[in-house]
Amino acid sequence: MSRPEVYPFDNISAASRNSEQDPTEASRQQLSEDGHPFSFSPQIVRLHREHDMFEDGDIHRHLYLQDLYTSEAEDRTTLSVSEFPCHISGCSAQFSSLGEYEHHYNSLHRNVCSSCRRCLPSARLLDIHIQEWHDSLFAVLAQKQDMYLCLVEGCGQKFRTGKQRKDHLIRIHKYPPDFRFDKLKKERGNKGGRGQEQKVKVIEAVNDVCESEGVCEVLCNPMSDQPEEEESMEICEKEAPLMEDMPSPVQDSEVNALPLNPQYSRRIPKTVCFGHGSSRSFRGQRGRKK
Amino acid sequence: MWRLNKIHHKSRWHQNNIDELRLRRREQERALRQARRDRQLVSKRLLLYEEEEETGVTMETASGEQDVVSLLLKLQRGGTEKEIHLKALSKVLRESSAQLSFIKHENSMHLLVGLLTGSDAQCRLLAVRCLHELSYSPNTSVASACMPATPYLLTFLSGPTTKFTETCLYTLGNLCPVSEAVKEKLLAQGIIPALASCMENQRYNLAVVEAVGFTLSQLLQATGAIQKIISMVMCSSLPTYLVSFLTPDSEFGLGAAIECAWCLHYLVCSSEDHQELLARGALLHCSSELVSLSGAVTQGPKEDGMELLVCPLLRIVGNLLPSCLVEDLDKNTVFTLLVDALCVFLQAYLCSSPSLARETAWVLNNLTAHSTECCSAVVTLNLVSPLIQLLPVSHGINTMVLRILANIVSKKKELCVQLVQLGLLSALCSTLKMADQEIVTLSLEVLYMLLLTSPQVKAEFLREGGASILEIIQYNDEGEIRQKASYLVDQLLLTQQQHTI
Numbered sequence: 001m002s003r004p005e006v007y008p009f010d011n012i013s014a015a016s017r018n019s020e021q022d023p024t025e026a027s028r029q030q031l032s033e034d035g036h037p038f039s040f041s042p043q044i045v046r047l048h049r050e051h052d053m054f055e056d057g058d059i060h061r062h063l064y065l066q067d068l069y070t071s072e073a074e075d076r077t078t079l080s081v082s083e084f085p086c087h088i089s090g091c092s093a094q095f096s097s098l099g100e101y102e103h104h105y106n107s108l109h110r111n112v113c114s115s116c117r118r119c120l121p122s123a124r125l126l127d128i129h130i131q132e133w134h135d136s137l138f139a140v141l142a143q144k145q146d147m148y149l150c151l152v153e154g155c156g157q158k159f160r161t162g163k164q165r166k167d168h169l170i171r172i173h174k175y176p177p178d179f180r181f182d183k184l185k186k187e188r189g190n191k192g193g194r195g196q197e198q199k200v201k202v203i204e205a206v207n208d209v210c211e212s213e214g215v216c217e218v219l220c221n222p223m224s225d226q227p228e229e230e231e232s233m234e235i236c237e238k239e240a241p242l243m244e245d246m247p248s249p250v251q252d253s254e255v256n257a258l259p260l261n262p263q264y265s266r267r268i269p270k271t272v273c274f275g276h277g278s279s280r281s282f283r284g285q286r287g288r289k290k
Numbered sequence: 291m292w293r294l295n296k297i298h299h300k301s302r303w304h305q306n307n308i309d310e311l312r313l314r315r316r317e318q319e320r321a322l323r324q325a326r327r328d329r330q331l332v333s334k335r336l337l338l339y340e341e342e343e344e345t346g347v348t349m350e351t352a353s354g355e356q357d358v359v360s361l362l363l364k365l366q367r368g369g370t371e372k373e374i375h376l377k378a379l380s381k382v383l384r385e386s387s388a389q390l391s392f393i394k395h396e397n398s399m400h401l402l403v404g405l406l407t408g409s410d411a412q413c414r415l416l417a418v419r420c421l422h423e424l425s426y427s428p429n430t431s432v433a434s435a436c437m438p439a440t441p442y443l444l445t446f447l448s449g450p451t452t453k454f455t456e457t458c459l460y461t462l463g464n465l466c467p468v469s470e471a472v473k474e475k476l477l478a479q480g481i482i483p484a485l486a487s488c489m490e491n492q493r494y495n496l497a498v499v500e501a502v503g504f505t506l507s508q509l510l511q512a513t514g515a516i517q518k519i520i521s522m523v524m525c526s527s528l529p530t531y532l533v534s535f536l537t538p539d540s541e542f543g544l545g546a547a548i549e550c551a552w553c554l555h556y557l558v559c560s561s562e563d564h565q566e567l568l569a570r571g572a573l574l575h576c577s578s579e580l581v582s583l584s585g586a587v588t589q590g591p592k593e594d595g596m597e598l599l600v601c602p603l604l605r606i607v608g609n610l611l612p613s614c615l616v617e618d619l620d621k622n623t624v625f626t627l628l629v630d631a632l633c634v635f636l637q638a639y640l641c642s643s644p645s646l647a648r649e650t651a652w653v654l655n656n657l658t659a660h661s662t663e664c665c666s667a668v669v670t671l672n673l674v675s676p677l678i679q680l681l682p683v684s685h686g687i688n689t690m691v692l693r694i695l696a697n698i699v700s701k702k703k704e705l706c707v708q709l710v711q712l713g714l715l716s717a718l719c720s721t722l723k724m725a726d727q728e729i730v731t732l733s734l735e736v737l738y739m740l741l742l743t744s745p746q747v748k749a750e751f752l753r754e755g756g757a758s759i760l761e762i763i764q765y766n767d768e769g770e771i772r773q774k775a776s777y778l779v780d781q782l783l784l785t786q787q788q789h790t791i
Contacts, residue, residue, distance in 0.1 A: 037773045082729060
């Protein structure tokens with residue numbers, strides 16, 4: 001004679017916390033014995049008369065008794081689906097399909113430069129960006145050799161300055177003059193104190209990119225009112241008092257500074273890195289399916 | 291005379307305007323939900339009569355109060371025009387002001403009871419109509435005023451006339467929920483044995499069966515003295531009859547089946563000991579009824595109001611399953627058919643009635659949690675893929691569906707590889723990313739069980755990018771979830787290391 005394990009169901013969510021409410025004994029999986037934290041076992045659920053799950057059915061029953069029942073679906077709400085949250089700390093976006101969520105993630109959180117929070121559309125452009133903007137060795141080498149790589153994959157040509165590369169892109173590859181992913185970086189040493197220490201402060205002041213959906217706009221803002229050579233892409237300018245001379249591309253009103261974390265690298269390593277102050281970019285994940 | 295048809299609705303609410311009807315329904319729904327929260331969910335039923343259905347209009351009198359008094363005086367005088375006056379009185383008593391006037395008038399009820407029990411048959415019928423109107427009143431004092439008549443009403447239940455009996459029944463049914471005192475009195479007067487013998491005598495008349503069912507359901511919905519009522523009902527022949535009337539009739543329709551099903555539901559969910567009901571075949575009958583109804587759903591457009599019958603049947607099965615022995619389940623093929631029927635209902639009601647779909651999923655959970663045969667049936671009947679497709683749907687449906695799948699994984703480990711082939715792992719890779727913590731927890735549990743089955747499953751999971759999903763979950767808000775995810779990550783890492791070595 002086999003009796004099933006029966007649990008009265010107080011509310012639907014209680015079922016997952018069954019371990020505490022479990023009155024029966026040890027036929028259930030043990031937490032400690034095998035050392036694993038899993039405790040699922042099939043549960044038969046008994047619902048009492050007043051249970052929430054019975055509400056709609058009861059109401060329909062009584063509407064029928066009162067001669068108001070209809071089987072038409074006029075008042076039915078559309079089917080609701082479970083939501084997918086963006087798991088990036090600070091990003092509170094939710095999506096009703098996995099596809100939407102992945103698109104969001106790929107657009108805003110992948111290929112993000114950890115120094116300046118820029119989101120680049122591809123890993124290659126991110127690499128180039130980091131190299132050209134945040135690599136001091138690059139700056140040194142660039143003084144002597146052609147270091148500016150053509151952005152078009154397969155071209156392979158290198159140029160002495162960013163401007164030359166840009167001209168190349170426009171002339172040879174027919175790029176628009178205001179191509180968004182090739183803003184010229186300001187030369188170091190110009191316009192007062194754009195040195196290393198400034199960079200650090202800049203990083204300090206950067207707000208979490210995820211806070212606004214329009215982050216790409218921040219990055220891609222052509223800033224057409226700027227003379228091209230002097231353009232700077234430092235989005236943190238809007239905060240740092242040092243850079244008053246540059247108009248800030250104000251996008252979000254909710255700016256808040258992250259705590260200083262001088263340790264983190266600008267480029268996220270292959271392993272996931274969470275925690276305050278770092279950006280999230282899942283480059284080179286193991287077998288991540290698109 | 292109760293029918294599920296639109297004409298009836300119209301004549302009741304005097305509304306030809308569909309929007310007004312909708313508005314009324316919405317208001318009433320709100321009121322009912324509040325009443326349920328207050329544990330005061332009660333409804334009364336009012337019969338309409340043939341001549342009114344035809345004309346579609348009920349007579350409204352200008353000065354109800356005046357008419358009541360004058361009619362009563364006329365009736366007191368007696369004479370050959372009693373019928374006419376009574377008929378007029380029954381119409382006038384639709385108005386609440388007239389009702390109040392009636393009960394205030396001295397000896398009015400005494401007069402009515404006299405007519406009820408007199409030698410004139412037509413007067414008896416009309417007198418009971420008057421009582422019926424009074425019983426329908428939401429005003430407690432008005433309804434309670436009917437009490438002197440109830441012993442007679444109960445006696446009449448064993449009579450042969452159907453229309454008269456019906457009216458008596460609905461009147462009694464309306465009186466049951468009026469107050470505790472009224473109910474106690476009715477019980478003492480023997481309402482339950484009276485209902486039982488009525489059911490027995492008139493079992494070929496479905497209109498009467500429906501009326502008995504309604505009255506009984508009113509008693510069983512009571513919260514006070516419910517155990518006493520239940521034991522009285524169980525001692526009678528009523529449960530056997532209730533079980534036998536669960537099939538819709540081609541001519542009469544669903545009415546009788548609906549009432550009997552709801553009575554059984556109240557019986558089942560108000561008590562824990564179901565052996566009596568099981569012995570009378572309640573579980574088998576309800577299950578096979580559900581199976582035939584599912585056939586009706588697949589064959590054509592949904593019959594109007596079928597959910598009203600499916601709902602209580604599901605609840606009966608769901609709550610009887612805990613009391614049933616597994617051996618009894620496994621030896622009867624109807625439960626395998628029931629598995630299929632439940633999946634049909636899930637698909638059919640998903641959009642039109644999500645709460646009904648959720649109740650369906652609940653019953654399927656109970657079936658699969660209880661019986662390994664039913665778990666196998668889900669797989670062999672090709673129901674796994676349709677279930678997996680329901681995993682995006684919230685309303686608590688996906689939680690239940692995930693439980694069902696978890697039951698199968700837990701009880702039929704040999705089927706795990708097949709489940710993975712049918713896409714369970716990919717589905718988990720999606721559900722693991724959902725916002726609902728319960729879903730994430732369940733997904734981790736299922737994942738754990740699947741990963742235990744074979745290294746191929748582990749490899750497949752890694753191929754699907756599962757490792758990074760788990761890494762993210764390690765930062766979930768809930769401690770238990772983090773713990774589970776970390777454990778799995780470690781397990782997977784172990785596998786990977788083994789592979790690289």
